[in-house]
Amino acid sequence: MSDAPNPIAHLPAERRPRHVGVIMDGNGRWAKERGLPRERGHEKGADAVREVVRAARRCGIEALTLFAFSSQNWDRPPEEVVHLMALLRRYLIEERAEILDNDIRLTTVGETERLPSLVRDPLSELMEVSKDNRGMVLCLALSYGGRETISGAARRLAQRVADGELRPEEIDVETFARSLPSSEMPPLDLLVRTSGEHRISNFFLWESAYAELHFSPVMWPEFGREAFIVALEDFASRERRFGLTPAQAETAPRVASGGD
Ligand code: FPP
Numbered sequence: 001m002s003d004a005p006n007p008i009a010h011l012p013a014e015r016r017p018r019h020v021g022v023i024m025d026g027n028g029r030w031a032k033e034r035g036l037p038r039e040r041g042h043e044k045g046a047d048a049v050r051e052v053v054r055a056a057r058r059c060g061i062e063a064l065t066l067f068a069f070s071s072q073n074w075d076r077p078p079e080e081v082v083h084l085m086a087l088l089r090r091y092l093i094e095e096r097a098e099i100l101d102n103d104i105r106l107t108t109v110g111e112t113e114r115l116p117s118l119v120r121d122p123l124s125e126l127m128e129v130s131k132d133n134r135g136m137v138l139c140l141a142l143s144y145g146g147r148e149t150i151s152g153a154a155r156r157l158a159q160r161v162a163d164g165e166l167r168p169e170e171i172d173v174e175t176f177a178r179s180l181p182s183s184e185m186p187p188l189d190l191l192v193r194t195s196g197e198h199r200i201s202n203f204f205l206w207e208s209a210y211a212e213l214h215f216s217p218v219m220w221p222e223f224g225r226e227a228f229i230v231a232l233e234d235f236a237s238r239e240r241r242f243g244l245t246p247a248q249a250e251t252a253p254r255v256a257s258g259g260d
Contacts, residue, residue, distance in 0.1 A: 007225070008059045008232050015236035017189035019063040020056065021204050021211070024049070026195025026219030033219075039083045044221035046087050050095065053138055055225040057102050059232060063137040063185040067203050071111065071145030085119050088142070092122040099126065103135030109181045110144030137185055146205030153179040182207050190235045194220045194227075212238045 008016060024045060031041030049066060056064040069084060076084075099106055106126050115123070119142075157179055160166040166175075177183055188207040193199070196217045200208060214231040216223065241249040 004058055006058060006060055007055065007229055008236075011232065011236045016059070017061065017212075017232065017235050018186040019065070019188045020061055020190045020192065020231075021065040021067070021188050021207070022052070023067045023191070023193040023201060023203050024220040024223075025193060025197055025201075027221055029195065030219040030221040038080060041221055042080075042084060042087055046091055048221055048223050049091065050098075051224045052228050053095075053104070054098075054102075055228045057104065057136050059229070061136060063139060065109070065139040065141055065182075065185070065188070065204070067141045067144065067201075069110075069142045069144070070202060071143055071148050072202065074114070074143070085116055088115075088119045088140075089122060092119070092126055096122075096126055099130055099138065100133070103133045104130060105133040105135075105137050106130045107137055107139045107184070108142050109139060109149065110142045111148070112142050114143045139182075139185060141203070144203075146200075146202045148202075149180060150206055177206070180206060190214060190231065192216060192228075192231045194218055194223050210240070210242055212240065 027041035027045040028038045029041075030044065031038050034040075049068075052066075053064065068088065073084070074081060106123075108123065108127070112120060112123065123140075123142075153176065157166065157171055157176070161168055161171075182188070182204065188204055188211045191200070191204065191208050191211045192214045193201075194216045196215065198215050204211070212235050214234050216227055216231060218227045239246065239249070244252070
C-alpha cells in the first residue's frame with residue numbers, strides 16, 4: 001500500500017486533516033430503499049468501512065475514528081444488536097491481516113467492557129498485536145457516547161480531587177482533554193456525517209469543538225473512497241480560525257487547535 005500514489009497529493013500538506021471522525025449513518029435507509037432487511041444495510045456498511053479505512057491509510061491520515069456503535073444503540077431491537085456484534089467480530093477477524101500489513105494501530109473509545117466476549121476477544125487481541133504500528137490509528141467508537149465519556153472523565157477528576165491528588169483549580173481545558181480517551185490521538189480536524197442528516201448525535205462532543213463539519217448526502221453503504229476524498233477536499237477549502245482574526249489565523253493556523 002505504501003507504494004500506491006496518495007489520492008490527495010494535490011492538496012497542500014497543511015490543508016490535509018490529521019484526524020478524521022465519521023458518523024456512519026444511513027445503513028437502514030439504504031436497505032429500506034431497496035426492499036432489503038436492515039441487516040443487509042449493515043453488511044454493506046461493513047464493506048464501506050473496509051474501503052474507507054484503506055482510502056484513509058492511502059491518503060496519509062494519521063487517525064480515523066469510526067462511530068460504529070453508540071451507547072444508545074444497545075436499545076435497538078435485540079436481533080439487530082446481535083447482528084451488529086456478529087458483523088464487528090467478522091470485521092476484526094477478516095481485516096486482521098490487512099490492518100497488520102498496513103501498519104495500522106487499532107484502538108477504541110467507549111465502554112468496550114459492555115461488548116460480548118465474541119467481540120471483546122478478537123478486539124483486544126488485535127489491539128495488542130497492533131499496538132506498535134505507526135502508519136495510522138484506526139479507532140472504533142464502540143458502546144460510545146460523548147456525554148457518557150465526558151461525565152466519566154469528570155467523575156474520575158472529582159475522585160482525584162477527593163483523594164487529594166488534584167486541586168480543583170488545576171482542572172482546565174488541557175487537564176480535562178488529557179483525561180479523555182481521545183487524548184492519545186491528534187486533535188479532531190474533520191467530522192463527517194453521511195446520509196444527509198445534520199446532527200452530531202452524541203459523538204465526539206468535546207473533540208468537535210473546532211473540527212470542520214462535512215455532511216454528505218451519501219448513505220453509508222455507498223460511501224467509499226470517492227466520497228471520502230470529496231470530504232477531504234472540502235476540508236482543504238475551509239479557513240480555520242480557532243477564534244482568531246483571519247490575519248492572526250494565517251500566521252498561526254494550528255496554535256489554537258490545542259496542539260496534540
Ligand atoms: C447507522 O445506520 C449505523 C450504525 C448504527 C452502525 C454502523 C455499523 C456499520 C457501518 C457496520 C459494522 C461496523 C464495522 C466497524 C465493521 P442506521 O442503522 O442508523 O441507518 P438509518 O438511520 O438509515 O436507519
